[in-house]
Amino acid sequence: MSDNKLIHTSHITIHKDKGPVRRAYIEGFETPTIFGVHTNIKDFYGIEPEKEYPATLDYIIAGTGG
Numbered sequence: 001m002s003d004n005k006l007i008h009t010s011h012i013t014i015h016k017d018k019g020p021v022r023r024a025y026i027e028g029f030e031t032p033t034i035f036g037v038h039t040n041i042k043d044f045y046g047i048e049p050e051k052e053y054p055a056t057l058d059y060i061i062a063g064t065g066g
Contacts, residue, residue: 020045021053035059 011027023032036053037045 019049020047021049021051033059 013025015023015025015032017023019036021034021036023034025032034053035056036051037047037049037055038052038058041055041057042049042052
């Protein structure tokens with residue numbers, strides 16, 4: 001592709017909640033994506049989450065692995 005045309009720009013707003021929990025609102029989607037900490041990584045971070053959520057790394061791997 002020789003054309004350097006912009007395809008898309010993501011517009012995302014992130015809200016930090018309690019502890020490691022964050023909500024990402026992606027333009028065009030009503031429901032936020034929730035990030036946090038889960039059992040498999042909580043020891044690394046040295047925390048005990050009130051509720052477990054996928055970590056940002058989980059979303060990166062899922063998004064690039066397909």
